[in-house]
Amino acid sequence: MSEVRDRLRQALATTSERLGAAGVPSPSVDARALIALAAGTERPLVLLDHLPTDFESRLEMLAARREAREPLQLIEGHAAFRRLRITVRPGVFIPRPETELVVDLLRQHHRGPLARVADLCTGSGALAAALLDEIPGTTVLAVEIDEAAADLARLNTAPWADRVEVRQADLADHDALAGVPVLDAIVSNPPYVPADAVPQDLEVLRHDPPRALYGGGEDGLDLPRAVIEHARRKLRTGGLLIMEHADVQGPATRELAQHIGGFEDVATCPDLTGRDRFLLARRSDDEGGQDPISHGSERLTR
Template sequence: MSAGAAAAVTLRAYVDGATRVLAEAGVGSPRHDATALAAYALGLPRVELVLPPPLPEGFAARYAALVERRRSREPLQHITGHTAFRHLTLRVEPGVFVPRPETETVAQLAIDEARRLLAAGGAPVVVDLCTGTGAIALSVATEVPGARVVAVDLSPEAVGLTRHNARAVGADGVRVVQGDVRDPDLLADLAGMVDVVVSNPPYIPPDAVPTDPEVRDHDPDLALYGGGADGLDVPRAVVAAAGRLLAAGGLLVMEHAEVQDAPAREVALATGVFTQVATAPDLTGRPRTLVARRVARGGVGDSPA
């Protein structure tokens, strides 16, 4: 057997064994994670089992240690230190919420609106509240280069990570702010000047503790639980902030839980400053995103323009 053929059998055997271990531990994507960990152990972005690289000395022990961490349900992203979001590779660290694929549709709505405004000759201003790793803000900044983007988070760890990711993806122009979305003076310099407010805020109710250990044990509570009996205290603050920040006709895009579509619409309607209030689906078709337009200044809850 050639050296290449031996490497192929060996690497495949390692990945097959790791896949079984992870599947028995309840990991949702055991083959994907086993392969990703093999690539990480080899210092490669990816591996092809049909054309495998040579296995260095010590690979078996290194790979086994990584698989054991994943078997204990440590998030794959925490082990490898990065995650993919749309066209970006973002650094991920413990203590900061790991962005999910379904949030890519939230980012898409903000990107589409910013592109529309840019094509019409505008210079869109986009604010991402509760930014976490900066996934949404940096997607807008890199996919709509003419947009002015501001990213806000209460967590100093998230703010530091967003700044790192901004530099890493070449979006140094993104303004990153540590601030509380519940602060009525947040981004006061932008009041009435923002075209898009987008957010994936914490929204889980206190009695709906996630069942997945990766989320329950590793994502920070600050990024998970929205406050109040219904989990909508922080989302309510996001809607209120959007009412202050958005210009007339500006768009609010906010992720929420599948069961919160009607309550989220009610929150927006109750302000009296939003119209075209609707719910958009996520990648799986579930109702997961509030979309609403800011009415002209002078509406209910506003001072006269």
């Protein structure tokens, strides 16, 4: 037992120092995750009374990958999202914790039934899977342009195969949602990074596919604009659009929704850190659209 403790203490100290020197934001937390992976366990490290004979060599391989700033989720092969463990793969956008809030916003702000929901730019399918998991009876259309991502979305939503359709389509195409019946809600975390805004995080720069980052156009809002246009065409009256965006894009996305028309209660909602991150817009029954923010507020809080 003391030998195991000594090996774990040494592994934690050296790996944490190594990751810290490489600029990893949370070296101690990541070191513990890599140690557990090398030990082949999901139990708390303090409860371990045995380590594989090749523990150190396995840890060395894993630490080298994280030291090179490969995301921890790719090394582990999964990412936590709401109540789920989502499979992740190289070349597909890794789901982010802030996107989890979309489910809460949908529950809080929707009116009427939630029988049919679309997740546009679904990526790994994390958000679609969370909706299927947490809203019984809901059917979800998950739309994704990238073939590898669409395949992964099918895997991650497989437990609810009878309630989900994963469609590979380009939202820039006006007919991408052809044949889809009227929807109660549309959620989306589309690419929205402007063309000249190069990500600073090495994990993002080296491992997230550009197609999942850059939204098109100088302002990065070509794809978000397409999402809003599809929402106007496909949402029922009173149906809700929730779209994630960069924290500086609140005014621009509200303006897009107002310009496209057909929406009321157009507002921006913050994430849990207080940053403006989500456009909320409700489909009006006026084809010309209504004045936004009928209740007089441009920013919703939870």
